[in-house]
Amino acid sequence: MTSVLQAQALGKKYGRRWALRDCTIDIPAGRVVGLVGPNGAGKTTLLKLAAGQLEPTSGAVTVLGGRPGHEPAQLAKVGFVAQGTPVYNTLTVADHLRIGARLNPRWDAPLALERVERLGLARGQQAGRLSGGQRAQLALTLGLAKRPELLILDEPVASLDPLARRAFLQELTQAAAEHALSVLLSSHLVSDLEQICDYVIVLAGSRVQVAGEVGRLLAGHPPLGLEDLVLAYMDGSAVAEVRR
Numbered sequence: 061m062t063s064v065l066q067a068q069a070l071g072k073k074y075g076r077r078w079a080l081r082d083c084t085i086d087i088p089a090g091r092v093v094g095l096v097g098p099n100g101a102g103k104t105t106l107l108k109l110a111a112g113q114l115e116p117t118s119g120a121v122t123v124l125g126g127r128p129g130h131e132p133a134q135l136a137k138v139g140f141v142a143q144g145t146p147v148y149n150t151l152t153v154a155d156h157l158r159i160g161a162r163l164n165p166r167w168d169a170p171l172a173l174e175r176v177e178r179l180g181l182a183r184g185q186q187a188g189r190l191s192g193g194q195r196a197q198l199a200l201t202l203g204l205a206k207r208p209e210l211l212i213l214d215e216p217v218a219s220l221d222p223l224a225r226r227a228f229l230q231e232l233t234q235a236a237a238e239h240a241l242s243v244l245l246s247s248h249l250v251s252d253l254e255q256i257c258d259y260v261i262v263l264a265g266s267r268v269q270v271a272g273e274v275g276r277l278l279a280g281h282p283p284l285g286l287e288d289l290v291l292a293y294m295d296g297s298a299v300a301e302v303r304r
């Protein structure tokens with residue numbers, strides 16, 4: 061089975077403090093992977109390492125068989141929507157789509173146009189004058205229309221209203237099924253992840269507590285549901301209990 065992301069004893073230190081330690085995971089392609097963990101657990105650090113925005117302090121990470129962020133072919137295959145779903149405030153919605161088309165060889169212009177129209181984002185509007193949720197939708201449109209093989213999203217639905225959140229998660233599932241897209245996303249809302257993820261990674265205290273297929277994890281811990289299982293792994297004191 062092809063791996064979309066392999067990390068071997070991956071670690072990242074900021075100054076003298078480890079933000080991520082001894083992370084060894086192997087994520088199969090074609091999955092929608094949920095990354096969960098408490099504040100400061102190292103989720104953003106792991107996602108930035110995978111996107112090539114940070115260099116490891118120790119160990120190694122391979123994404124789609126290559127070193128993250130190191131050559132144009134790699135960059136084209138991996139989409140990254142950073143935490144806070146950033147956009148360029150002084151550029152218009154249309155400018156964002158033009159830049160997306162210029163920078164991305166697999167750019168899906170019809171998808172981008174359909175999406176901004178459906179969401180009511182005026183093409184002439186400066187991104188800085190959109191609402192927080194609309195800015196997020198613009199950043200998500202760029203991520204989807206890039207048509208990457210792997211889309212990495214750091215808390216992508218944090219500023220969306222409940223309906224928009226559900227609709228976006230459905231779009232992700234659909235894109236994963238129809239376009240052979242692998243997805244790695246972090247969220248604090250396990251209920252959201254429960255809807256769409258078939259693979260989950262729990263980080264706590266800078267270390268991977270558990271990683272694996274949702275179905276297999278649930279089968280190994282009856283009668284716990286995903287939320288209770290994830291919370292138990294996030295709470296160090298409960299880990300011994302769930303592992304028993």
Ligand SMILES: Nc1ncnc2c1ncn2[C@@H]1O[C@H](COP(=O)(O)OP(=O)(O)OP(=O)(O)O)[C@@H](O)[C@H]1O
Pocket residue numbers: 074075078079097098099100101102103104105106
């Ligand atoms: N640029 C930085 N310089 C120094 N320390 C940092 C930096 N970025 C993150 N850290 C520290 O690394 C640890 C992990 O941070 P990270 O942002 O990866 O956590 P997270 O799981 O994404 O948290 P959250 O859920 O709050 O977004 C934290 O202790 C944080 O304070």
